[in-house]
Amino acid sequence: MKQMITILGPTASGKTPLAVAVAKRVDGEIISADSRQVYRKMDLGTGKDLVEYEDVPYHLIDICEPGTKYNLFQYQQDFLRAYQDILERGRTPILCGGTGLYIEAVLKNYQLSSVPQNPELRARLEGKSLEELTQMLKELKAKNGSVMHNTTDVDTAQRAIRAIEIEYGSQQAQNSREDNDSSDGIGEGTLLIGVNIDRDLRREKITRRLKARLAEGMVDEVRGLIADGVQPEDLIYYGLEYKYLTEYVIGKLTYDEMFRQLEIAIHQFAKRQMTWFRGMERRGMHIHWIDATLPMEAKVNKIIEIWQK
CATH class of the missing domain: 1.10.287 (Helix Hairpins)
Structure with a gap:
């Protein structure tokens, strides 16, 4: 039996209520994989829907102040602390969210370091359009052989500049990917469930x-x-x-x-989320897809059945 269950899917697919229902069956606690729900006071815009959690404990929601810039490196550290804490208390971690990069980073154990701001680079990029920055990022990614930063989360000039900054700082081994042969074994230790919802x-x-x-x-x-x-x-x-x-x-x-x-x-964002998840499959991660329209009990039973195997 896997140590953790991961439930992913595009926005509006019903991930959270499904994760809550599964958590109740397996004595679980939910670790959020959402890059914006970490911010306090940003509730409706990030779709936190905290009432959906009922009495199920959750982690990595409301952990930093609005206006700050939380990043993937911080998320890895925070995830690992929450994950180990849940296991040590004998409960089941359930990773749930739609930020594919965050999910893949912790499951594949990306080797990251905190990339500081580069004022000289930022000065050179100042005034460039989002389209120009996106093309620069695409070329950098190709040069680095990087799977970091698709357009899912790079939808403003500021975010594109930060992504370019990180790619520049990642030309050494600090952002190289490993197939998680480290001691934590999270990649091999999770059951990956995808919530599949019809496009219309x-x-x-x-x-x-x-x-x-x-x-x-x-x-x-x-x-x-x-x-x-x-x-x-x-x-x-x-x-x-x-x-x-x-x-x-x-x-x-x-x-x-x-x-x-x-x-x-938002429609475009959901499409890009699915593109990322399909990319995860191409990169060797097996996702069990479950029909979003099934009754909740049927979905939960199916997940438990797969998990117990």
Whole structure:
């Protein structure tokens, strides 16, 4: 039996309620694999839905302040601490989320180090468009043979600059990938479950959820963050909801423009998530895909059956 269960899938696929249902069956605790849910006060925009966890303990949510820039290196360290703590207490870790890079980094044991900011490089990149930066990143990745930083999380100029900075700092062995022959054995010790949702249903759920979160006060959440002193450019850095909502709040977009552009961006994001997961399979990671439309009990039973084998 594997030590950990990993549940991944695109946005709006129902990962969290499934992870909670599985956790109740296996005495589990959930470790979030979401690059934005780490930030406090960023709730509606990141889709935390903390009420869904009920009484199941969760980790790596609300662990740093909005406006700061959490990164993959920090996530690895934080994940390992949570993972070992859960095991030491005799419970089952359940890794759940949609940030494929974070999931693969901990399962494959990427060898990372903290890459500091490079002021000289940043000065050279200042003023370049997102398209130019994306092309530079693509060329750097090809040169480095890197699987880091696809466009899933690089959707603003600031994030692209940081990705380029990391790639430059990674031309040595510090970001080389290993197939996890280290002592923790997390890659071999996890059952990988993917939540497979039909494209049209996914699009319908994304649009419905976006409307619901706007009705619940997502714009006010962004206004509140800015009122608390978080700079608009720092919110824009986080991409997706925070990028477009901030541009609406500061007057760069009308409400209708914000909604239309954000809806398209989330659909594109979900597609890129699936592209990353398929890439994980090509890189040798076996994902058991489960139909999102099955009844919850059927999905949980299927996962438990696979896990016990």
